[in-house]
Amino acid sequence: MAPIISTKNLCKYYGEEDNITKAVDNVSVKIDKGEFVAIIGPSGSGKSTLMHIIGCLDKPTSGQYFLENKQLAQFSENELAKIRNDQIGFVFQSFNLLPRTSAQKNVELPLVYAKVRAGEREKRAQDLLKKLGLGEKFQSTPAKLSGGQQQRVAIARALVNNPLILLADEPTGNLDTKASFEIMDILKNLNQEGITVVMITHEVDIAKQAKRIISMRDGKIVNDKKVIKNKKNADYGNI
Amino acid sequence: MQITEIFKLAIEAIRVNKLRSVLTSLGIIIGVAAIILLVSIGSGLQNYVTSEFKKLGANSIFILPGKVEISAAGTSAQSVNKLTFALMNKLEQAKSPNIEKVLPFIEIFVTASNKNSSKVTRLVASYSDYFAISGIKTSEGRIYTDSEEKSSKKVAVIGKTIAKDLYKNQSPIGKQISLSKKPFTVIGVFEPQGSVAGVDVDNAVIIPLSAGRNLTGTDLVNQVLVRTTSTENIQEAKKDIEKILLRTLSEDDFTIMTQEQLLSSILQILGVLTLALGGIAAISLVVGGVGISNIMLVSVTERTREIGLRKAVGARPSDILIQFLLEAVILSLVGGAIGLLIGATGSFLISAYIKSSVPLWAIFLGVGFSSLVGIIFGVAPAIRASRLDPIVALRYE
Ligand SMILES: Nc1ncnc2c1ncn2[C@@H]1O[C@H](COP(=O)(O)OP(=O)(O)OP(=O)(O)O)[C@@H](O)[C@H]1O
Numbered sequence: 001m002a003p004i005i006s007t008k009n010l011c012k013y014y015g016e017e018d019n020i021t022k023a024v025d026n027v028s029v030k031i032d033k034g035e036f037v038a039i040i041g042p043s044g045s046g047k048s049t050l051m052h053i054i055g056c057l058d059k060p061t062s063g064q065y066f067l068e069n070k071q072l073a074q075f076s077e078n079e080l081a082k083i084r085n086d087q088i089g090f091v092f093q094s095f096n097l098l099p100r101t102s103a104q105k106n107v108e109l110p111l112v113y114a115k116v117r118a119g120e121r122e123k124r125a126q127d128l129l130k131k132l133g134l135g136e137k138f139q140s141t142p143a144k145l146s147g148g149q150q151q152r153v154a155i156a157r158a159l160v161n162n163p164l165i166l167l168a169d170e171p172t173g174n175l176d177t178k179a180s181f182e183i184m185d186i187l188k189n190l191n192q193e194g195i196t197v198v199m200i201t202h203e204v205d206i207a208k209q210a211k212r213i214i215s216m217r218d219g220k221i222v223n224d225k226k227v228i229k230n231k232k233n234a235d236y237g238n239i
Numbered sequence: 240m241q242i243t244e245i246f247k248l249a250i251e252a253i254r255v256n257k258l259r260s261v262l263t264s265l266g267i268i269i270g271v272a273a274i275i276l277l278v279s280i281g282s283g284l285q286n287y288v289t290s291e292f293k294k295l296g297a298n299s300i301f302i303l304p305g306k307v308e309i310s311a312a313g314t315s316a317q318s319v320n321k322l323t324f325a326l327m328n329k330l331e332q333a334k335s336p337n338i339e340k341v342l343p344f345i346e347i348f349v350t351a352s353n354k355n356s357s358k359v360t361r362l363v364a365s366y367s368d369y370f371a372i373s374g375i376k377t378s379e380g381r382i383y384t385d386s387e388e389k390s391s392k393k394v395a396v397i398g399k400t401i402a403k404d405l406y407k408n409q410s411p412i413g414k415q416i417s418l419s420k421k422p423f424t425v426i427g428v429f430e431p432q433g434s435v436a437g438v439d440v441d442n443a444v445i446i447p448l449s450a451g452r453n454l455t456g457t458d459l460v461n462q463v464l465v466r467t468t469s470t471e472n473i474q475e476a477k478k479d480i481e482k483i484l485l486r487t488l489s490e491d492d493f494t495i496m497t498q499e500q501l502l503s504s505i506l507q508i509l510g511v512l513t514l515a516l517g518g519i520a521a522i523s524l525v526v527g528g529v530g531i532s533n534i535m536l537v538s539v540t541e542r543t544r545e546i547g548l549r550k551a552v553g554a555r556p557s558d559i560l561i562q563f564l565l566e567a568v569i570l571s572l573v574g575g576a577i578g579l580l581i582g583a584t585g586s587f588l589i590s591a592y593i594k595s596s597v598p599l600w601a602i603f604l605g606v607g608f609s610s611l612v613g614i615i616f617g618v619a620p621a622i623r624a625s626r627l628d629p630i631v632a633l634r635y636e
């Protein structure tokens with residue numbers, strides 16, 4: 001089976017020659033459909049940068065990136081916007097919901113840009129919110145929701161366009177332990193339903209709930225292993 | 240993204256920041272209100288002048304002293320007045336078949352007084368035909384007769400303002416009035432005419448021409464109105480008058496203008512004036528536009544994360560561009576509409592004192608100009624928003 005995501009010698013450099021930051025350095029990685037990948041690594045190791053490139057929010061300095069076998073190098077702004085709209089769902093650490101806008105409207109946002117009619121938008125947003133346990137909160141603005149609830153709204157927003165892949169950059173980073181595990185349960189369930197999930201995290205406990213852990217350091221992948229259930233002290237690289 | 244959705248977004252953004260939106264639009268509101276008000280005064284004046292001239296009839300010719308040059312650049316009158324009554328008599332006695340009537344009049348300012356009080360007023364002295372020709376009727380008493388005119392009777396028809404100021408609530412008919420300290424008898428009060436450009440037309444006294452000559456002691460007329468026998472021979476009549484006057488006067492001593500010429504010259508002056516006033520007000524619209532631009536730039540900076548997020552979920556640069564552009568246009572359009580309302584209301588309120596009417600083109604101009612301002616000054620912030628890199632925008636704190 002062809003991988004959903006495949007990169008070859010992917011690099012992202014910042015700054016000039018004498019003061020260069022190699023945020024992503026020669027990364028070649030393949031992710032298959034249905035995988036649940038956790039990316040771990042110290043701060044500044046390039047996790048977010050890699051995920052932004054995968055999510056078509058950023059462009060690599062060099063190297064190749066294939067999304068479902070299509071190379072993305074030559075895509076225009078509008079084509080990239082379309083890919084972000086209907087192939088990729090993004091979940092951020094800081095939720096990034098529109099303030100003063102109801103949960104439902106926040107979830108509808110990608111559909112608005114996909115030119116989906118209002119009635120259909122409403123139905124899909126409400127169905128997803130119900131599924132994520134927010135059946136009572138359609139009209140609540142983010143300020144009236146807990147962190148965990150806000151992140152669930154954000155996940156609903158990421159899923160509303162039935163994306164190929166769900167990308168989550170430290171989705172539990174701003175949440176307490178209980179809410180973190182709730183969010184992880186949701187991601188695991190979604191993965192069980194067949195959605196490909198790539199998630200960044202700092203916490204080993206969280207990472208271990210994925211099926212595969214990729215460790216990064218200084219922009220390079222230093223470890224890439226399947227998670228073996230019930231095996232204590234497995235070596236997933238330096239976390 | 241559909242335009243209706245973007246429209247809703249823009250409305251929402253404006254609604255959320257009500258106070259700021261109002262303050263932002265204030266420049267546009269003031270600008271449009273000022274344009275509407277000034278243009279309405281100008282066009283009201285034009286309408287008034289036109290209707291007054293129309294009342295005189297198309298078969299009217301004016302003789303003015305000196306060489307009068309009326310143009311958009313202004314009015315210039317040179318040389319001294321050489322139009323005498325003797326000349327006017329000659330004009331009448333020439334019995335030109337084209338001329339029906341010669342109506343000279345004197346127009347000066349005098350002090351009108353009685354025992355109670357005194358007031359500076361406009362004095363018009365003319366034949367009794369003056370009333371019919373200028374459409375002035377009495378609301379009380381009567382106008383003077385031809386024989387009273389011929390015999391230099393010291394009688395006066397006064398305006399409402401004079402009547403009120405000098406006689407309070409009493410009827411002025413039969414009462415004494417001093418004009419330049421000469422005693423006259425009030426025989427009539429003419430119907431209120433209102434005011435034109437802030438000048439009170441009812442602050443006036445109309446007396447027989449002969450009595451006016453005695454009062455001023457001069458042999459000169461300020462203005463002459465000539466009625467031709469028909470509208471067709473107006474050019475012939477003009478030539479006749481010219482021929483007769485040139486026997487005694489030189490070409491530079493008088494100006495002959497048909498009603499049409501005089502009206503179009505005056506309208507031209509008023510038109511230029513209106514345009515100039517409107518132009519000054521338009522400057523404040525530009526200032527209003529700069530205000531919108533400024534606030535939109537602040538708004539883009541403030542909403543950097545929002546823009547990043549929209550892009551992350553699939554907004555194209557053009558979606559963002561239109562969203563912010565539409566916001567600016569709506570701000571200035573709503574400002575324009577409010578300004579229009581204020582301007583029109585203001586115009587209505589002052590119409591009692593200054594003739595004013597809001598012409599349709601001024602409404603279109605106001606709305607068109609304010610949306611143009613919105614587009615022009617909204618473009619830069621909107622382009623900036625649309626070009627934001629989603630990653631930079633999302634990382635922005
Ligand atoms: N716009 C930028 N300009 C310059 N350097 C940048 C930029 N964005 C990221 N970097 C650098 O690239 C490197 C990788 O950053 P990145 O955000 O990917 O790290 P991370 O692994 O996500 O870290 P964290 O765990 O703290 O989120 C860092 O050294 C960072 O300073």
Ligand SMILES: [Mg+2]
Binds near residue numbers: 049
């Ligand atoms: Mg990061």
